[in-house]
Amino acid sequence: MSTSGSAEFLWRGHRLQLLGQRAVWDPQQGLLLVADLHLGKAESFQSQGIPLPSDGDGATFNALLALAHTHRPVQVLVLGDLIHSRLGLTADLRQKLQALPELLGCPLRLVGGNHERGCWLEGLEQEPSLALGPLWLSHAPEPRPGHLNLCGHRHPVALIGGGADRLRLPCFAYDPLAxxxxxxxxxxxxxxxxxPEGEMLWLVAEGAVVPWGPTPRRSGLSFRRPGPAPRRRG
Known part of the structure; x- marks a missing residue:
């Protein structure tokens, strides 16, 4: 089984790269896509008396800036849940978000997610689902005929192994029917x-992307694992 820092995903001739940093790079459109950053989550929990260390946001910001430095995108688009809640929107976090486009070196756009509802972010409009080229970009899954729907919201993970050795690894998940x-x-x-059963998975582990093929279906349909990037027939 091969592993690398990225994996190619081909849909109707449009090439994407699935990155080991849990992001998607669209080289044809110069578009860097991420989802579900949940910035301010620790502070949201702390405001409710639940102690969480306040160091997660720094690592998330640094990872995003490193990706922008490497790929030099035309724009960065967040597929919802940039922040966790209004409770975590501290003055410090607001300042960092305002400075983020300049640090990225390109515009930052946000498709509004469920965690942004009722929140106002200075200089960052919450946009509805939108099309960019062949891609339909949404927060929650929202299939659209004639487009490849890229979304977040689900926080997909794969369960690998069993018992005490079972791992929960983040993954990219592709539904070929939708x-x-x-x-x-x-x-x-x-x-x-x-x-869910039947989705094609690419595992993310220590910055590598591992093609894993589909989760099994109870219907008895057989699949190869690992599988190539999906190609649409017809």
């Missing part, structure tokens, strides 16, 4: 949810 690719959560303080 033509939908779900990104793993980019934030450092996020959990995850197992993927």
């Amino acid at each position: 033509e939908q690719l779900v990104l793993p959560a980019f934030g450092q303080l996020t959990g995850g949810h197992p993927c």
